[in-house]
Structures are given as C-alpha cells and as structure tokens.
Amino acid sequence: MDTRPVGVFDSGLGGLTAVRQLTACMPEERIVYFGDTGRVPYGSRSRGTIRRYARQDAAFLLSQDVKMIVAACGTVSSVAADLGQELPVPFLGVLGPTAQAAAAATRTGRIGVIGTTATIRSGSYRRALAAIDPAFQVFDRDCPLFVPLVENGFFAPDDPIPRLTAERYLAPLREADVDTLILGCTHYPLLLPVVAQVMGPGVALIDSGRETALACRRFLQEHGLEAPAGQEGGRRFFVSDRTEGFASIAQTLLGESLEGSVEHIDIENFPCAGAEDR
C-alpha cells in the first residue's frame, strides 16, 4: 500500500483520457496531472526537444512526491521510452499496453495506427506490434491536425470540421481494410465517436488512454503500491500556460467542475538533466 499520488503527464489535454479511466477504476488513488499546455503540441517537434520536455515533466512530478509516473502521451512513449531508467520511481508509457490490446483485438492481423508525426516517424508501434507477432500487417498514418482540434475543443461528433479532417486522414486506412485501429495519441480518444463514424462498425478502436490506465492499475496491484482501501482519492491539475482554457475543456471531459484545482507552474524551472539528445 502506498498513499502517495500517481503522477500523469501529457503535452496538454490528451492525458486526461487516461485520468478519466484511472479515476473510474481506482477512485481511491490520488492523481497529480501535468499538461504542458505552454509547449503543446509535442508531436511536430524533434526527438531531442521531446526528450528534454519529457525529462522536465517527470522532474516536476517527482517534486510532487509521486509513487509512479505515467507518460500518458504516445509521443513521449515513442521517443523517450527509456526515460524510466533515469527515474527513481516506476515509469509507464502508452505503447506496450496499447499494442497488446490491439494484438488481442485483431482477427485479420491488419492493424492501423494513427498518431502524431513524431510517433509515426519513430516506428514505435510497428516495432511493438512486430515483437508480439511478426505476421501482423501494420498501416500507419500521422494526423497532425487532430491535436490542435482537440486542444481547441473541436471534438463534438456532429462537428463537420473534425469529421472532414478524419475522413481525409483515415481514407488510406479504410482502403487498407484494417480490422483494428490504434488511437496512438492520447488526444485522439476524444475524437473516438468521429473516428468510429468514419471507420465503420467493423473496426475495433483501441484507446491508448484507457489501456494505459488499466495497465497502471495492474502495475500498482502487482507491486503492492495501490492506495489503501478507503483513502479519499483526489486530483490536482497543473499546466504550463493559462489555467482557464484548460479547466473549461477538462471539465467537459471529466464531467465535473475543476474550479480552483488547476494551477500554473513554470516548467522551465525544472531540470532536464540526462544524456544529451539531438
């Protein structure tokens, strides 16, 4: 048993798809969330920049005395998966749990992956899926407009803007006849109804935020790190830019008022010590 909070970070709102699920399956856990809203998006940046940001995000969460760090960010999980080796607490990314869930869901072995440009460029999902079964056929596509759409609140299923964007991005994956589609960026589950409409009912959609939350629960239980029964859970949110914009979209997403629980921090005050990157 461990009363300390779980630390979760993302470039912005996307990691809340993991927080939503964490709260549903472990209501007694305390969660500290950091959304790097001042530097979102990560997915269009260089590997070195993403790794530097990820180290600073982790350093901030460590300052909050967390018992575990969850990178609820496909981009960080893809290009800084080794960050855990530098940390004094367990580290979990989205890649492994999401790839496993897709492998379990597919019937035909034809798996689609959508993610940020950095994630797709890294080939991380291709490698993770091939390690599970080399016979899988993987079709991937970056969707760089999805993160800004979500960050600006354009994710309602009846909104033509995300719908048209999704039709454009997903056309090759429909043509490839995938039976499973990994939403490899944690922002994308917010567009899940739109993606489901475009892909049609025969395609299993794998929500990386949800799978990561379930993996986090398994890890805490297996390592005796879960919160004691009866502990009052709670969430604190930190962002690196304006708190208002984040709070209003986040509360729609989480279905509760976040008034007073979103705080601003200066992420540049946190160290990015570690091996140099390009």
Ligand code: DGL
């Ligand atoms: N939620 C992040 C991910 O899972 C978005 C990255 C971005 O900011 O571009 O990749």
